[in-house]
Amino acid sequence: xxxxxxxxxxxxxxxxxxxxxxxxxxxxxxxxxxxxxxxxxxxxxxxxxxxxxxxxxxxxxxxxxxxxxxxxxxxxxxxxxxxxxxxxxxxxxxxxxxxxxxxxxxxxxxxxxxxxxxxxxxxxxxxxxxxxxxxxxxxxxxxxxxxxxxxxxxxxxxxxxxxxxxxxxxxxxxxxxxxxxxxxxxxxxxxxxxxxxxxxxxxxxxxxxxxxxxxxxxxxxxxxxxxxxxxxxxxxxxxxxxxxxxxxxxxxxxxxxxxxxxxxxxxxxxxxxxxxxxxxxxxxxxxxxxxxxxxxxxxxxxxxxxxxxxxxxxxxxxxxxxxxxxxxxxxxxxxxxxxxxxxxxxxxxxxxxxxxxxxxxxxxxxxxxxxxxxxxxxxxxxxxxxxxxxxxxxxxxxxxxxxxxxxxxxxxxxxxxxxxxxxxxxxxxxxxxxxxxxxxxxxxxxxxxxxxxxxxxxxxxxxxxxxxxxxxxxxxxxxxxxxxxxxxxxxxxx
Numbered sequence: 001x002x003x004x005x006x007x008x009x010x011x012x013x014x015x016x017x018x019x020x021x022x023x024x025x026x027x028x029x030x031x032x033x034x035x036x037x038x039x040x041x042x043x044x045x046x047x048x049x050x051x052x053x054x055x056x057x058x059x060x061x062x063x064x065x066x067x068x069x070x071x072x073x074x075x076x077x078x079x080x081x082x083x084x085x086x087x088x089x090x091x092x093x094x095x096x097x098x099x100x101x102x103x104x105x106x107x108x109x110x111x112x113x114x115x116x117x118x119x120x121x122x123x124x125x126x127x128x129x130x131x132x133x134x135x136x137x138x139x140x141x142x143x144x145x146x147x148x149x150x151x152x153x154x155x156x157x158x159x160x161x162x163x164x165x166x167x168x169x170x171x172x173x174x175x176x177x178x179x180x181x182x183x184x185x186x187x188x189x190x191x192x193x194x195x196x197x198x199x200x201x202x203x204x205x206x207x208x209x210x211x212x213x214x215x216x217x218x219x220x221x222x223x224x225x226x227x228x229x230x231x232x233x234x235x236x237x238x239x240x241x242x243x244x245x246x247x248x249x250x251x252x253x254x255x256x257x258x259x260x261x262x263x264x265x266x267x268x269x270x271x272x273x274x275x276x277x278x279x280x281x282x283x284x285x286x287x288x289x290x291x292x293x294x295x296x297x298x299x300x301x302x303x304x305x306x307x308x309x310x311x312x313x314x315x316x317x318x319x320x321x322x323x324x325x326x327x328x329x330x331x332x333x334x335x336x337x338x339x340x341x342x343x344x345x346x347x348x349x350x351x352x353x354x355x356x357x358x359x360x361x362x363x364x365x366x367x368x369x370x371x372x373x374x375x376x377x378x379x380x381x382x383x384x385x386x387x388x389x390x391x392x393x394x395x396x397x398x399x400x401x402x403x404x405x406x407x408x409x410x411x412x413x414x415x416x417x418x419x420x421x422x423x424x425x426x427x428x429x430x431x432x433x434x435x436x437x438x439x440x441x442x443x444x445x446x447x448x449x450x451x452x453x454x455x456x457x458x459x460x461x462x463x464x465x466x467x468x469x470x471x472x473x474x475x476x477x478x479x480x481x482x483x484x485x486x487x488x489x490x491x492x493x494x
Contacts, residue, residue, distance in 0.1 A: 009359040010082060010312050022358055023366030025235055026085050027374075030346045032241040032395060034063055034371075035384050037088040037341055039392065040156055042385075043164075044100040045108050049262055053381035054276060058340045061272040061375025063087050066331035066343050067368030070324065071361040080316075080324030082308050083364045085349035086331055088341040089297050090403055091145075091458060092116075094152050095289045096341070098436075098455035106277045109339070114280030117336030118287030123294040123329025128322045130298045135476060137299040140422045141465040143410030145296055147426075148433035148461040150404025155437060157396025160389040161218040163209040169389075171209050172202035213255065214390035221248035221394025238352060241395050248391035257388050266382035272375060274337045289453045290342065294332065296462055297344045298325050304345050311350075312359045347406075421472035425465055433461030 014022070038059045042052035066086040073079030099115070100108045163169025178200050185191055225244035229237055236243070252258040305324050309316040316324075324345075331343035353359060374380050416423045435442055436457045443451055454460060 010314060010361055012360045013362050014360055019360075019363060019366045020370075022356070022360075022363040023368075023370055025356075026349050026352060026364060026367035027370050028239045028242055029235075029348050029352050030063075030085050030087050031239075032245060033090075033346065033348065033399060034059060034087045036392075036396070036399060037090065037093060039384070040093055041096050041100055041112070041341070043389075044097050044104075045112075046104045047106075047109070049385055050382075051277075053262070053266065053378065053385040055339065055381075056384050057270070057375045057378055057381035058272050058276070058338050059088060059375070060371050060380070062331070062335050062338050062340045062343070064368040064371030064373075064375060066327065066334060067371065068365050069330065070327045070345070071364040071368065073323075076319070076323065078323055078327045078330055080305055080308075080320060080327065081361060082305070082312055082314065082324075083349075083353050083359060083361045084305075084308065084324075084345045085364050085367055086327075086343045087346040088335075089293075089344040090153060090400075091149050091297055091300075091344075092290065092293050092342045093156075094149070094436075094456035094458040095286075095293060095452060097156075098452050099286060102451065102455075107281070109277040110279065110281045111283060111286060112341075113277070113336045113339060114282040115286035115290040115336075116332055116342055117280055118282055119290035119294045119342065120329050120331070120333030120336055122287070122291045123298065123332055124326050125329075126295070127298070127326040127329055130295070130302060130325050131318065131321065133295065134299065134302065136466050136470065137296075138469065138473070138476070139410050140414045140425055140473075141462075141469050142296075142300060142303075143407045143414060144426050144429045144465045145407070145458065145462050146300075146410060147404050147407025148430060149458050150400055150402070150407055151430075152433065152437065152457045153400035153403060154397070157393055157400045159393075160396050161214065161393030163206070163211075163214070164389065168206075169208045169211075169214075170202065170206055173204050173206045174200050174202050175204045178203070213257070214388075214393070217248055217251055217255075217257070217388065217390040218394035218397075220251050221245065221391055222397060224248070225395065225398050238348070241398055244398070245387070245391060245395050248394060249387055252388045252391055257390075258386055260383075260386060262386055263379055263382045266378040268379060269376055270378045272338055274339070276339045280336065283452075285449055286452050289456065289459060292459055292462060294329065294342065297342065298328055301325060301328055301344050304347055304350055308345075308350050308353065311354050419473070425468040425472060428468060429461045429465040432464040433457035435460060 013019075035056055038055035039052065042055045047055070063086060067084065070079050070084045070086050071082065073081045095115075096112050099112050102108070103111055163171070182200060186194065221244040224247040225240045228240035228243050232240065249258060253260075301324065302321065305316055305321060328344055332341075335341050335343055349364070411426065414422050434457060436455055443454055446454065
């Protein structure tokens with residue numbers, strides 16, 4: 001246990017210039033990860049660019065608001081009162097993308113937000129009982145789940161590089177000669193009426209797919225990140241992904257592929273209002289799906305809080321842990337109300353606390369305030385939205401790959417030699433997680449109502465890992481030391 005002097009550092013209020021500088025450092029470390037989820041979900045929902053830009057602004061705003069609640073505290077019920085930055089968890093992307101694919105447009109957004117609100121309320125209610133669930137989430141389970149999250153997200157990053165599965169950069173396009181022939185047949189006198197829903201299948205290679213220009217831009221981003229990681233130290237190394245995105249944006253703008261019309265037209269200030277897309281739609285299966293995600297996230301947060309408490313010399317008691325986890329639920333509820341997503345502590349920023357040695361929670365409170373200001377400036381959201389997907393592709397490859405690598409690092413502490421069943425748990429669960437990626441239509445003969453639940457490889461892997469761990473290991477108690485060790489390894493995923 002650390003000294004009282006170390007503990008006092010948590011409550012130390014630094015001079016304003018230093019607070020701002022250190023708070024901005026936390027914001028920059030998490031910025032690339034924070035903007036990724038609204039970009040992914042907004043584009044899968046096929047929302048208008050202005051709506052995607054609003055999602056980004058709303059996300060930044062709520063990131064800041066929930067960070068302040070978590071770090072500063074709000075009554076004895078909410079806030080871990082440690083230096084924590086809150087952001088959207090990648091664990092929620094799979095289920096949200098499944099909902100978005102099945103229900104594009106604002107209706108899909110309302111379904112997603114309804115599921116998030118429901119999960120947030122349930123998360124707040126179950127927060128005190130999460131400690132009793134820890135036995136079902138040892139490192140073999142959490143490591144497998146995080147590995148599957150990273151591998152699942154890699155598909156999104158790869159599509160950003162080569163082109164989207166639908167739209168102008170789809171792998172195939174319809175041959176115009178075939179369309180003209182079908183139109184001629186329909187115009188013939190006495191031609192039978194075409195069956196409803198008949199369409200010509202795409203059959204021609206799309207020249208926009210996997211274009212050399214897009215590949216070059218993504219490669220420039222990836223090489224920039226690698227060079228920064230190799231030669232930079234400290235803070236610059238921590239923002240390597242953000243630097244890569246900036247380099248890619250400059251290259252894209254120089255090639256005339258990034259346009260700033262929407263940035264120029266966007267305002268300098270706009271309030272983030274709740275229910276921007278209409279009243280939420282509450283679907284029980286979707287709420288259950290998002291609640292399962294919340295449980296996984298709260299287990300991960302438990303380890304993160306224990307690790308952070310160790311860094312700050314503060315023993316995390318059960319009431320404080322419950323308050324921190326309850327804030328995960330509150331943040332998710334606020335996210336659903338303000339048109340954004342589930343929130344958890346960002347492990348990159350926990351790692352930054354260890355690197356810098358700055359333990360003052362007021363640094364993260366300041367970072368939260370900066371995020372709120374960024375969220376209230378629509379030009380920031382419009383600027384991010386204007387980035388070509390090829391720029392995000394190179395960064396996505398790193399971001400999502402690092403999530404998978406985090407899972408591998410956690411699994412590195414698992415005993416596979418003596419307890420051979422652990423290898424079986426990982427093998428089967430990883431295979432379950434790949435089903436929606438490899439065979440997306442596997443659910444075609446199953447009830448439509450359960451599609452959101454089973455269409456996420458992350459959830460399939462989670463359920464499989466938990467059940468197999470119970471079968472083989474009997475749900476043995478997980479010690480705080482094991483959780484803390486797993487969290488310390490997870491310094492790049494969230």
